[in-house]
Amino acid sequence: MIGRPAYQRVADDLRSQIVSGALPVGQPLPSTARLVEHYEVSTTVVRAAIKKLQNEGLVYGQPGKAVYVRTTPDQSRDARIGLEDLARDLSELRDEVSGLSGQRSPSDVDELREEVDELRRTVGLLQTRLIDLYARTGQPYPHDEARRTETGERRRASGDR
C-alpha cells in the first residue's frame, strides 16, 4: 500500500481513461458500485476520486442518473487556454506535491524521483500555458529576466544545482 493514496490512484486511472478516449465526452462513468467492484476499494475511495475529478472540472454528476464526462484536458487546452486551465493544473500540481511529502522511506527514493520527474514535466506544461495566456492578453512574456525580485520572504537558496 505504498505510494499515492488509493483515491488518487483511482482518480488518475479514470483521468487517463478520459484522456485516452476510453471514456468519451458525454459518456457516463460506471456507477459507484461498479467502480467499487472493479478497483476493489471502498465506496469512500471511489467517492473521493469522483469528487476530485469534479473539482478538476473533468466530470459532473447528476443525482439519480450518473456522473458524466464533461471534457478532456486536451480538448479544453486546445480550445481555450485560460485561467481556468492554469487553476486546474495548479490544483493537480498541489496534489502531487502533497503526495510527495508523505514519502520518506529510503526504499522509496526511486519512486520518489520518478514522481519528481513527473512534477517537473507538469511545471513545464504550466509555464507553457502561462506563455500562451500572456499572448492572449496582448502582453509579452518576460522571458528569463526579471527573476529574483523583491518579495522579501522568499525561500532561502536551497536550489541552484
Next chain:
Amino acid sequence: MIGRPAYQRVADDLRSQIVSGALPVGQPLPSTARLVEHYEVSTTVVRAAIKKLQNEGLVYGQPGKAVYVRTTPDQSRDARIGLEDLARDLSELRDEVSGLSGQRSPSDVDELREEVDELRRTVGLLQTRLIDLYARTGQPYPHDEARRTETGERRRASGDR
C-alpha cells in the same frame, strides 16, 4: 437540516472568519475534534469542510500539527499581483523541481523532504495569486460550484431541501 449541506455551511463559516480576520494568516484552525464539538457535527463534515478550504487554497494542513490559514482574499488583493508574478513564481518553481530531481542519495532524504515542503508552500502561494487574478478579471474562481450548468440550471437559490 434545510439549506446547504452541513459541510458547506461549516466551510462558509470558517471562510468568513478568515476574511474577517478572526482567523489571521498563519494562525492554526481549531483541531478537528474542537470543530466537531463547536459545530455539533461529525468528523466527516468537518473533514469535508477543511478539504474544501484546502481546494480553494485558503488553508493548508500539516499532519501532526494543525491546519493553518494561508492567506485571505483581501490580503492578496492589496499585493498588486499580476501575470508577471505568476510567471516569475512558476519559473522559480521549475528551478526548484529540476533541482530536486537531481538528488538521489538516501542520506539526503531528509533534506529532500524539507524542500518538498517548501515546494508545497510555493504551489499554494501560486494558487492564491491565481485566485486573486481571477477576482481582478471579474471572473469567480471555479472552486466546485457552478456545476449543474449542463442540465439547464436547476435550483438556483440553493435553499430547497
Next chain:
DNA sequence: GCCCATTTGTTCGTATGTATA
C-alpha cells in the same frame, strides 16, 4: 398517480497510518 430499484450526494461512526511534540 404510485411504487420501486438504481444512483448520486451527504452524513454518521470508527479504524488505521503517519507526523509532530
Next chain:
DNA sequence: TTATACATACGAACAAATGGG
C-alpha cells in the same frame, strides 16, 4: 513512550433525483 492531530480508509445509513413498471 505517550498524546495529539491530520490524512486516509472502511462500512453503513438516509435523502433526493431519476426512470421503469
